[in-house]
């Protein structure tokens with residue numbers, strides 16, 4: 001392991017190196033996360049690596065999902081996109097072990113890391129350092145960065161292109177800087193927590209997923225307006241199995257309408 005700061009065992013975010021665990025985890029004390037009833041727990045990259053590994057799953061041409069098994073903290077997936085213009089890592093995992101380093105190097109390394117929002121910051125500074133690549137975080141979420149790094153680049157505005165052929169859109173809602181990644185060539189949308197694919201294969205839009213606090217109609221309509229302009233066939237949310245693999249653009253549009261109907265009924 002190349003990083004040695006304590007990890008929050010509940011959300012997976014890493015803090016700067018210290019002798020003793022931090023007193024608090026700001027991410028978990030926020031209403032969009034939670035502190036376990038038995039109190040906050042901490043672990044280290046070494047402990048994590050001793051009991052876990054990362055699994056790699058082919059999702060579609062050029063798109064691979066990475067997840068830590070057994071599940072750790074929030075349990076999100078990260079995605080490795082392999083394109084003609086380079087490789088991009090969307091979101092991040094806390095575990096960066098030697099096997100992951102070797103496998104990802106074998107797949108061509110990483111040219112850019114883009115974070116959808118602070119819940120998946122994980123050990124992003126260590127990944128950026130290991131693969132010597134930029135880490136893009138929206139400037140609106142800069143206060144949530146726990147470990148500073150010269151690799152982190154704060155981007156501003158509502159759209160940017162980290163690699164040719166990949167577009168990142170800041171849509172807000174869940175976090176002020178929350179963003180999605182669109183891969184037009186493949187009709188693919190990676191959503192982070194901007195939306196969660198529901199068991200009926202539609203989408204919900206929550207300000208806090210663990211505490212079931214929905215986003216308001218105005219924010220969801222804004223997200224809908226941002227996504228309506230994109231050609232989206234498949235949408236992958238942060239969790240395994242939570243994806244829409246057919247006509248995702250239409251399904252998301254219907255989901256926006258369903259959500260707004262539900263929360264404006266009196």
Ligand SMILES: [Zn+2]
Nearest residue numbers: 008011025028
């Ligand atoms: Zn935490």
Ligand SMILES: [Zn+2]
Nearest residue numbers: 117119174193
């Ligand atoms: Zn989140």
